[in-house]
Amino acid sequence: MSQVAASLGYTSLAGPGSAARILVVDDEPYMCDVCTRTLQRGGYQVTATSDPRAAERMLRDDQHFDLLLTDIKMPSMSGLELALIARERDPAIAIIIMTGFATMENLQQSVQRGIADFLSKPFELDHLRLAVDQALHKRSILQDNLRLQALEQLLDSSKALSATLELSEVADILLRVTLQQSAYQTGFVLLMEERSVPPRIVPAVASGELLAAGGQLAERAFEEHQTLIGQDVAFCRLDGGELRYALAVPLRAQGEVNGVLLLCSDQAAALRPGILEGVALLANHAGAALRNAALYGKLGQAYQRVQDLDRLKSEFIAIASHELRTPLSIVLGYTMMVRDQSAAEQRQYLERVMESAQRIKDIVDDMVSLRHLENGEAQYAPEPVVMQELVQYTIDRIRPTATERQQNISVQLPEQPLQFTCDREKLLLILGHLLSNAVRFTPDGGQIAVRTELRPAGALDRNGRYLAPSHIAATLPWVVVEVQDNGIGIAEREQPRIFDRFYQVANSLTRDHGGTGLGLALVRELMIMLGGAVWVESRPGHGSTFGIALPYRQPTVGAEKQ
Numbered sequence: 254m255s256q257v258a259a260s261l262g263y264t265s266l267a268g269p270g271s272a273a274r275i276l277v278v279d280d281e282p283y284m285c286d287v288c289t290r291t292l293q294r295g296g297y298q299v300t301a302t303s304d305p306r307a308a309e310r311m312l313r314d315d316q317h318f319d320l321l322l323t324d325i326k327m328p329s330m331s332g333l334e335l336a337l338i339a340r341e342r343d344p345a346i347a348i349i350i351m352t353g354f355a356t357m358e359n360l361q362q363s364v365q366r367g368i369a370d371f372l373s374k375p376f377e378l379d380h381l382r383l384a385v386d387q388a389l390h391k392r393s394i395l396q397d398n399l400r401l402q403a404l405e406q407l408l409d410s411s412k413a414l415s416a417t418l419e420l421s422e423v424a425d426i427l428l429r430v431t432l433q434q435s436a437y438q439t440g441f442v443l444l445m446e447e448r449s450v451p452p453r454i455v456p457a458v459a460s461g462e463l464l465a466a467g468g469q470l471a472e473r474a475f476e477e478h479q480t481l482i483g484q485d486v487a488f489c490r491l492d493g494g495e496l497r498y499a500l501a502v503p504l505r506a507q508g509e510v511n512g513v514l515l516l517c518s519d520q521a522a523a524l525r526p527g528i529l530e531g532v533a534l535l536a537n538h539a540g541a542a543l544r545n546a547a548l549y550g551k552l553g554q555a556y557q558r559v560q561d562l563d564r565l566k567s568e569f570i571a572i573a574s575h576e577l578r579t580p581l582s583i584v585l586g587y588t589m590m591v592r593d594q595s596a597a598e599q600r601q602y603l604e605r606v607m608e609s610a611q612r613i614k615d616i617v618d619d620m621v622s623l624r625h626l627e628n629g630e631a632q633y634a635p636e637p638v639v640m641q642e643l644v645q646y647t648i649d650r651i652r653p654t655a656t657e658r659q660q661n662i663s664v665q666l667p668e669q670p671l672q673f674t675c676d677r678e679k680l681l682l683i684l685g686h687l688l689s690n691a692v693r694f695t696p697d698g699g700q701i702a703v704r705t706e707l708r709p710a711g712a713l714d715r716n717g718r719y720l721a722p723s724h725i726a727a728t729l730p731w732v733v734v735e736v737q738d739n740g741i742g743i744a745e746r747e748q749p750r751i752f753d754r755f756y757q758v759a760n761s762l763t764r765d766h767g768g769t770g771l772g773l774a775l776v777r778e779l780m781i782m783l784g785g786a787v788w789v790e791s792r793p794g795h796g797s798t799f800g801i802a803l804p805y806r807q808p809t810v811g812a813e814k815q
């Protein structure tokens with residue numbers, strides 16, 4: 254044992270050896286001798302004494318014995334008294350009383366105390382061996398029963414452990430149960446997440462102050478991954494007294510130790526027989542429960558942070574859009590005025606200023622629209638529209654940019670005008686975003702194709718990955734527009750997220766395309782408002798197809814009259 258370990262006074266609590274340990278007590282040294290030799294030959298570990306007081310001390314010091322073989326009538330103390338003490342310390346200990354005077358009175362007393370094994374002196378050595386074997390067999394059955402009872406109780410507790418995600422509650426349950434099952438007076442749960450960080454002590458028990466040696470013992474159990482017992486050092490202070498005995502049990506989860514259960518007592522305390530395995534089992538459950546609780550706590554914090562961030566973003570949108578709108582209109586208005594009165598060269602510069610100001614205005618408009626949609630303030634303004642016209646108008650607006658980049662835009666439109674009722678401005682905004690994205694995320698020289706068609710009712714489910722909620726009109730045909738590009742594409746795992754506000758696949762530092770991450774969020778909200786759906790199909794490196802579907806609501810005669 255190292256010096257530190259020695260000064261801490263701890264020993265490893267390895268499992269008990271296989272040979273049963275027997276304590277022989279008889280005031281006649283000769284009897285002690287005979288019994289010792291006979292039993293040793295049978296493979297038992299024997300401790301013998303002719304002084305019952307010495308035997309009493311051994312029992313009280315919690316020296317571990319499986320069987321007490323004692324004479325009944327001894328000068329300083331009766332064997333029955335000794336049996337009583339032994340039972341008190343270990344309810345499952347096997348006891349054999351040796352007596353030459355097996356009176357009815359003795360027998361009655363013994364039966365009352367649950368001690369039923371007798372050996373009448375003088376006895377044959379074979380009888381001794383038989384009696385010992387039988388008593389030890391009974392002990393093992395009794396131990397199994399106790400273990401089962403304890404495990405049942407521990408199982409109930411472990412169910413409770415799995416049911417909670419509160420760190421302090423997990424620690425509380427663990428301590429309550431282990432203290433109930435042991436002679437320890439108090440305890441602590443020390444959470445040790447990382448080696449470098451000092452352990453966090455869960456204040457599950459109000460009583461007791463953990464002292465340095467207690468912390469060190471726990472740390473040792475943590476590092477060595479094993480249960481340790483410590484003695485003769487003050488591990489904890491309780492009600493003014495020092496507790497100088499301690500048991501440190503590592504708490505494990507997925508092969509890692511993430512904490513230690515430390516139990517303290519002012520005397521050599523023990524776990525009730527058969528309980529250690531149960532405590533180890535419970536410690537494992539507790540380890541997993543503590544880990545879950547800690548992860549849950551972190552998750553909660555992260556969620557809170559995300560919510561705070563989301564609130565900040567909304568506030569930012571509200572302030573930025575409000576504060577930018579007016580000065581921007583002034584910039585645009587005056588620039589336009591000056592441009593109209595300027596010479597050709599200055600005009601060019603002013604065009605550039607206007608383009609940039611218009612770009613800022615578009616972003617601000619997106620922010621405002623999104624806010625209105627989210628607040629339910631946006632108005633739906635239905636009017637008869639012809640889809641071909643809107644598509645063509647949008648393409649004509651984007652074409653100069655596409656031409657600059659040698660991109661080809663092909664368009665496929667039905668011959669019959671697709672006239673239906675919709676909100677013209679909102680539809681233009683949607684088409685504008687989808688086409689502008691196709692141009693921006695497709696390299697120079699790329700291909701963009703726009704297709705418009707009428708699809709029968711119900712056909713959308715096959716394609717529509719991002720269906721709007723239930724208000725989709727399932728009985729109407731769909732006006733479908735698809736914008737296909739052969740650009741950079743979007744990985745499968747990113748696809749559900751690109752419709753979130755501010756989400757961009759490449760982060761702002763590595764991205765070489767401009768943008769705010771608001772466009773598709775706006776498209777989704779608008780599509781929900783228009784009772785339609787939007788979806789994407791894409792393969793990185795091959796391109797993307799964004800589709801929208803709108804219910805084909807035709808202006809009815811009745812509606813026109815209204």
Ligand code: ADP
Pocket residue numbers: 686690691694695738740741742743751756757758759767768769770771772773774797
């Ligand atoms: P922005 O284009 O302003 O970044 P959007 O909300 O319109 O914001 O798009 C979100 C993200 O989705 C883009 O940043 C891009 O990563 C991805 N994306 C959108 N359209 C396409 C497209 N046609 N091809 C590849 N990626 C696209």
